Amino acid sequence: MSTPRQHVTASGGSGAAPGPHAGSPHDPVPLWNIANILTVGRIALVPVFLVLLFVGDGHDTVWRLAATGVFAIAAITDRIDGQLARKHGLVTDFGKLADPIADKALIGAALVGLSLLGDLSWWVTGIIAARELGITALRFAVLRHAVIPASRGGKLKTLVQTLAIGVYLLPLPDSVAPVAIGLMILAVALTVVTGLDYVVQAIRLRTGVRRSETVRAEDGPADDVAAQDTPDDGRTVGEDAR
Numbered sequence: 001m002s003t004p005r006q007h008v009t010a011s012g013g014s015g016a017a018p019g020p021h022a023g024s025p026h027d028p029v030p031l032w033n034i035a036n037i038l039t040v041g042r043i044a045l046v047p048v049f050l051v052l053l054f055v056g057d058g059h060d061t062v063w064r065l066a067a068t069g070v071f072a073i074a075a076i077t078d079r080i081d082g083q084l085a086r087k088h089g090l091v092t093d094f095g096k097l098a099d100p101i102a103d104k105a106l107i108g109a110a111l112v113g114l115s116l117l118g119d120l121s122w123w124v125t126g127i128i129a130a131r132e133l134g135i136t137a138l139r140f141a142v143l144r145h146a147v148i149p150a151s152r153g154g155k156l157k158t159l160v161q162t163l164a165i166g167v168y169l170l171p172l173p174d175s176v177a178p179v180a181i182g183l184m185i186l187a188v189a190l191t192v193v194t195g196l197d198y199v200v201q202a203i204r205l206r207t208g209v210r211r212s213e214t215v216r217a218e219d220g221p222a223d224d225v226a227a228q229d230t231p232d233d234g235r236t237v238g239e240d241a242r
Contacts, residue, residue: 003077007235018069018092019215029089029090029091029092031092031094033090033092034081034085034086034090035081035085035088035090036081036083036090036092036093036094036095036098038077038080038081038084039077039081039095039098039099039102040098040102041077041079041188042074042081042102042105042106043098043101043102043105043106044075045070045073045106045107045231046074046106046109046212048070049067049070049074049106049109049110049113050069050113052066052067052070053067053110053113053117053169054113054116054117058113058116058117059117059171061171064169064170064171065170065171068166068168068169068170071106071166071169072112072166074106075106075162075166078099078102078103078106078158081099082099097139100135100136100139100154101136102134103134103158104136107128107132107158107161107162107165108128108129108132110165110169111124111125111128111129112129113164114165114168114169119168120168124184124188127188127189127191127192128187128191130190131191131195132191134195135195135198138198138199138202142200142202142205142241150184151170151194151197151198151201153190153193153194154194154198156190156194157187157190157191159195160183160186160187161187161190161191163183163187164180164183164184164186167179167180167183168184171195191228
């Protein structure tokens with residue numbers, strides 16, 4: 001009598017219970033799991049944050065603190081949903097795409113809001129927004145080949161952006177301005193560097209797909225069938241993915 005095999009979970013551990021494999025056509029993970037619900041909830045908080053930010057002239061201390069609080073809650077859910085997805089095997093392709101999109105929506109709304117209020121230079125918002133929109137478009141462009149999840153560098157970039165924006169949002173004295181400016185400069189630098197890294201990943205992915213298609217076309221149907229039976233563990237580009 002055969003014994004059940006252990007399966008490797010999405011977080012890398014093994015256990016007796018079958019762990020979901022992200023991107024598998026037989027993925028048993030439900031779409032509306034707690035991690036994805038938190039991600040969607042983060043997107044829903046974006047308009048709430050903007051309304052609070054623009055109450056009055058946008059510089060009232062009470063409303064500014066309220067907007068900062070909503071921004072902080074939304075940012076915290078980014079940390080929580082990723083941990084839940086990896087720990088409990090709730091990784092889905094939807095989560096891999098929706099999570100960075102939720103991050104971009106929150107960060108982008110905050111940057112545009114601060115620029116409209118005159119608290120942040122538009123060139124900062126322009127550079128970050130161009131990078132985020134470009135990478136999002138790149139993700140969708142390569143979606144039919146594989147999913148490019150958020151890398152560790154991308155997560156660090158998001159963290160620094162969040163901290164910098166948080167300092168700008170808080171009604172702090174002018175003496176703190178150098179700290180806010182320094183954090184924002186670091187955020188812009190990380191934004192550009194990680195953006196270039198994603199472009200390199202996408203190029204490598206497309207090159208690998210083209211080579212694979214060429215080899216299969218040359219080798220014939222037999223090798224094509226064998227390739228279909230072989231798990232493709234390299235379809236997900238990046239580390240620490242959700």
